[in-house]
Amino acid sequence: MSLDHVRIVLVRPVYGGNIGSVCRAMLNMGIRDLAIAEPRADTDWSEARKMAYRADAVLEQRREFATLAEAVADCGLVAGTTARAGLYRQHARTPRDWAPTLLEAAQHTRVALVFGPEDHGLNNADIALCTQLIQIPSSEEYASLNLSHAVIVCCYELFLAGRVPIPPQESSPEAPSELRERMFAMWRESLLAIGFMDEDTAAHMMLGLRRILSRGSLTEIDVRILMGIARQTRWTAEQMKRDS
Amino acid sequence: MSLDHVRIVLVRPVYGGNIGSVCRAMLNMGIRDLAIAEPRADTDWSEARKMAYRADAVLEQRREFATLAEAVADCGLVAGTTARAGLYRQHARTPRDWAPTLLEAAQHTRVALVFGPEDHGLNNADIALCTQLIQIPSSEEYASLNLSHAVIVCCYELFLAGRVPIPPQESSPEAPSELRERMFAMWRESLLAIGFMDEDTAAHMMLGLRRILSRGSLTEIDVRILMGIARQTRWTAEQMKRDS
Structure with missing residues (x-):
C-alpha cells in the first residue's frame, strides 16, 4: 500500500522548528508531500532546516498556499486533527480508527492530513473544509500535543496500516x-x-x-x-x- | 490500567530541547516519571523548559543517575529502543506488540522504557541491561526518529493499550x-x-x-x-x- 498520495498540510504554523520536525517525522514514515497553508512571514526557516535533520528534501520541496482551500483543492479526503471535542467535532475518531479508510482512499485519490497552528489549532472555517476529523487519544489532564508529535502519531498509524503484518522475527527456528x-x-x-x-x-x-x-x-x-x-x-x- | 509505574529513561541525551519535548509527550500520555542516565554537563536546561511547555512539572521532578544500571535498578522490565537491527537485536518487536506485556507488568512492578542518545542510540552495554527490545516501525530510507518522536510513539501505544482490559498473568513479582x-x-x-x-x-x-x-x-x-x-x-x- 502506497503512501505517495498522502499530503501533510500545516495551517499557519508558528515555529520553524516544528515545521522541520514535521519533515523528519514524515520521512521516517515514508511520506513526502508537505503543504503549508497561510504561511507566516516571520517563519524561522533556519530553525526548520536544523530540525528537519536529514529530511531537508521534504522541507525544500514543500509547497505554500495562500489558503487551506487551495492546499487541499485536489484532495479526495481531507482529515483535520483536533484536540478539542466540541460542536462539529463530535464525530472525531482516532488515527487508528481512520487509518484503514485513509490509506485505502490514498490508493486512488489524494488524502490530506491537516494540522492547525500550535496555539489554537484549526478554527471552524478550517474544520468546515475537512471531510473527516481525527482526535488523538491523550490524557485528559493535558490533551494538546506538540505539532510534530501529532504528525508523527498520525503518520505512524498510516505507515503501520500500510504494512503487511510481519511475524516476530527470530532468525533461528523454534527448537523442536x-x-x-x-x-x-x-x-x-x-x-x-x-x-x-x-x-x-x-x-x-x-x-x-x-x-x-x-x-x-x-x-x-x-x-x-x-x-x-x-x-x-x-x-x-x-x-x-x-x-x- | 495505571501508567503510574512507567518510567521514561533518557540515556546521555544531547539536546535540552528534546528533553523538554519528551516531558510534554509523557504528560500528554499520562506518564510522569522521568529519569536521565549519565546526564551531560552542558545540557541546555532553558531550552528544555521552553519545549516542556506546560509539562514543566515532569521536567522539574526528573531524577538523574550516574549510570543506566542505577536508573533502572528497581525496574522489573526494562525495554530498550533501537533503530538498528543487528546481532542480539533480532528479537526486537514493535511498541504495539510489546504494549500489553509492558502495561500488564506495570500493574505490579516498575517498567522502564529506555531511549539512547540522539546521535548513536543505545550501545551494547546499555542493551545488555534491557529485558525487552523495541523497534519502532519506520521507513527503510530514513529509520531514525527524533528522540521525542520515539518517546511519544511508545507512550501513545501504552496509553492506548491501557484503555482495553488485559488478562492477568504471573503471581510472583517480576525481578527488579x-x-x-x-x-x-x-x-x-x-x-x-x-x-x-x-x-x-x-x-x-x-x-x-x-x-x-x-x-x-x-x-x-x-x-x-x-x-x-x-x-x-x-x-x-x-x-x-x-x-x-
Whole structure:
C-alpha cells in the first residue's frame, strides 16, 4: 500500500522548528508531500532546516498556499486533527480508527492530513473544509500535543496500516520438543552432578527450570547454548569427583 | 490500567530541547516519571523548559543517575529502543506488540522504557541491561526518529493499550533489574570458572544468555533459582581446581 498520495498540510504554523520536525517525522514514515497553508512571514526557516535533520528534501520541496482551500483543492479526503471535542467535532475518531479508510482512499485519490497552528489549532472555517476529523487519544489532564508529535502519531498509524503484518522475527527456528527435552535431560544430569539438587528434589527443581525457559520462545541456537553449559558443568563436576 | 509505574529513561541525551519535548509527550500520555542516565554537563536546561511547555512539572521532578544500571535498578522490565537491527537485536518487536506485556507488568512492578542518545542510540552495554527490545516501525530510507518522536510513539501505544482490559498473568513479582544483574554477574563468574567461555568470548555469550532469559518474564523466584545454580556450579569448579 502506497503512501505517495498522502499530503501533510500545516495551517499557519508558528515555529520553524516544528515545521522541520514535521519533515523528519514524515520521512521516517515514508511520506513526502508537505503543504503549508497561510504561511507566516516571520517563519524561522533556519530553525526548520536544523530540525528537519536529514529530511531537508521534504522541507525544500514543500509547497505554500495562500489558503487551506487551495492546499487541499485536489484532495479526495481531507482529515483535520483536533484536540478539542466540541460542536462539529463530535464525530472525531482516532488515527487508528481512520487509518484503514485513509490509506485505502490514498490508493486512488489524494488524502490530506491537516494540522492547525500550535496555539489554537484549526478554527471552524478550517474544520468546515475537512471531510473527516481525527482526535488523538491523550490524557485528559493535558490533551494538546506538540505539532510534530501529532504528525508523527498520525503518520505512524498510516505507515503501520500500510504494512503487511510481519511475524516476530527470530532468525533461528523454534527448537523442536525433542531437542528441548534432550537439553532438559542434560541439565538434570549436570545439576545432580554439582549437587544443586538430589533425586528427591530434582522433579520439583526441573519444573522450575522448565517454567523459566518456557516463558518465551526458545530457538535452536538457544538450546545449543544451554546444552553447552550443561555439558561443561557436568564435565567440571566429574573432574572434581575424579580428582578427589 | 495505571501508567503510574512507567518510567521514561533518557540515556546521555544531547539536546535540552528534546528533553523538554519528551516531558510534554509523557504528560500528554499520562506518564510522569522521568529519569536521565549519565546526564551531560552542558545540557541546555532553558531550552528544555521552553519545549516542556506546560509539562514543566515532569521536567522539574526528573531524577538523574550516574549510570543506566542505577536508573533502572528497581525496574522489573526494562525495554530498550533501537533503530538498528543487528546481532542480539533480532528479537526486537514493535511498541504495539510489546504494549500489553509492558502495561500488564506495570500493574505490579516498575517498567522502564529506555531511549539512547540522539546521535548513536543505545550501545551494547546499555542493551545488555534491557529485558525487552523495541523497534519502532519506520521507513527503510530514513529509520531514525527524533528522540521525542520515539518517546511519544511508545507512550501513545501504552496509553492506548491501557484503555482495553488485559488478562492477568504471573503471581510472583517480576525481578527488579538490580537482582537480575547480580544473577547475570554470578553466571558470568561460574561460566568462566567451568571453562564454558573465556574472557574474550564472555561478552558475546552473556548477551546470548540474557536473550534467552529475557524472552518472557523472570520472577524473583526464578532469579533465586538461577543464582543457586550459578553459585553451585562455581563452587564445583573451585573444588576441582583446589583438588587438582
